[in-house]
Amino acid sequence: MNLNFSRRNLTPYLFLFPALLVLSLTVLWPALQAFYLSFTSYEYDLTQAPQWVGLKNFDRLWRDRTFWQTLTNTLLYLICVVPVLVVIPLGMAILCNQKLRGMNWFRAAYYTPAVISMVVAGIAWKWLFAETGLLNQLGEMLGLPPVSWLANPKVVLFSVMAVTIWKGLGYYMVIYLAGLQSIPAELYEAAAIDGSEGLRKHWDITVPLMKPYLVLVAVISAISATKVFEEV
Template sequence: MPKWTLKDWSSPRQRLTPYLFLLPALIVLGLTVFYPALQAFFLSFTRYEYDLTQPPIWIGFKNFQRLLVDPLFWQTFRNTLLYLVGVVPLLVTLPLGLAILVNQSLRGVRWFRVAYYTPVVISMVVAGIAWKWLYADRGLLNQLLQLLGISEGIPWLTSPSLAVFSVMVVTIWKGLGYYMVIYLAGLQAIPADLYEAAAIDGSDGIQKHWDITVPLMKPYLLLVTVISAISATKVFEEIYIMTKGGPRNSSKTIVYYLYEQAFQDLEISYACTIGLVMFLIILGLSVLRLSVERLTTRRDALSEKLN
C-alpha cells in the first residue's frame, strides 16, 4: 500500500479536501443564516412605501433615528435589562447548588436528577400554558394562598408590577435542570483527593465548596453566565404565551416588540433595525465572555508560574 507523507498533505488537493466536506454545511448555513442576516442588515436602512410586494426604498439612518426617540422601544429595552438582572444571577447560582446536591452518593439521587431535568424536555408552549393556569385568578397558587389565609388572590399576570417577575419564575424553573447538568459535568471532573485533603486541613462542609468547588468551577460559571444572559435577552415564548407583553407593555421585551413590528404591524424594515440592535447586544455579551475567559486563563497561567 502507498504511504502518505507530509509532502502529500501539503499539496493543493489535500488542503482543499476538508473544505469539500464542509461545503454542504456551509451552503445550508449560507442560505438559512448568512444570506437572511445580510438581507436584514440591508432592510434596516430601507422602508416599504406601500406594501411588501413593492421594492424597499433606501432611507439611510432614519430607522435608527426613529428607534432613538421610540419610547416603547426603550421601555422594552428596560424590561429586557430587568429580565437579565432578575434571571441570570439565579440561573448561575441555583443550578450549582442543585448540582452539588445530586453529585452525592445517596440513595435515589438518580431520581432527583431526572426530576430536576424534566422541565428542560417539556415544551415551552406546554409549560407556559400550565403556568398560566397556575397563575390564574382562581388558579392553584391563589387557591393555596386562600386556604392558608395569606391572601385573597394575587394578580400574577394582570398586575404591571408583577407580570414580568411571574414570567421570570417560569424561565428559571425551565432552565435549572439544563444548567445543573453543565455544572454536574464540571463537578465530576474534580478529583475527590482534593476534598479529602481539604477535610484534613479542616475545610469541610460548605467551606470546602468555597475553597475548592467554586474556584475550579469558574470556567463553567462563566459559560453558564453567558448562555443564560443570551437566552434571557432572546426570551419570547414565555411572553407570547403568558402575557402577550402586557399589561400596559410591562412584560414586553425587545424580541416580542420585534415580533409585533414585523408580523403584526408589517414594519419589516423597522423590525430589522430592532434586530440589528439585538444582534449588537448579543455580540457584546459574547465578546465580553471571550475577553473575561482570556483574562482568567492568563491570570491562572501567571499564578502557576509565580508559584
C-alpha cells in the same frame, strides 16, 4: 516535510469548512441582509425593491416609547433571571452529585421541566397564576390578599420570569453536573486535610474549577433571556 506540515495545519480547517459554510448561509448572510434592510423601507410597495432611507428607521426607533419599554423589560429580565440560573443550578448539581439513595430519581425529577413542552408548561403555570389558582389559594390560607399574577403590570413580568427559571434549572444543572464529575475526588480529600470542609471546600475548589461552566451557563441563559417569547 514542509508539505506534510502545511497539510497537517490545513486539515482541521477542511473539517470545519462544511459547518462554517452552513453557518454562513443560515446565520451570517441573513444577519448581513437584515443589517442592510435596516437602512431601507418597504412602506410604499412590498412588490418593489426596498428604498434606501439611511438612518430614518433608527431615528424613529430612538423616538419610540415602546422600544425603550421593551429594552427596559429585557434588561430587567437579564438582571433577575441570569444570576438565578447561574447560581441555583450549581447548588442543585452539587446536591445531585452526592452518592445518596434515590439520587437518580431526584436528577430525573429536576430535569423533567427541561423536556416538557413550553405550551404544556404555560398552561400549567397559567392555572397556578389564575385568580382562583393554587398560588392565590395558598395565599388565602396564609391570610394574604389575592394577587393578579397575569393582570398586574407590576407583577406579570416577574410571573413570566418564574416560568423561565423553573424551566431552565434542570437543564443548566446537567451542564454543571458534567463539570462536577470531572473534578478529581483527591482534590476534596486534600482540601479536607487542610481544613476546608463543608461549603468552604466548594468555595475553594468547586467554584474555581467550574469557572468555564459558569461562563457557559451565563452566556446561554443570557441569550435565552433576551429571546423569551413562548413563555409570554
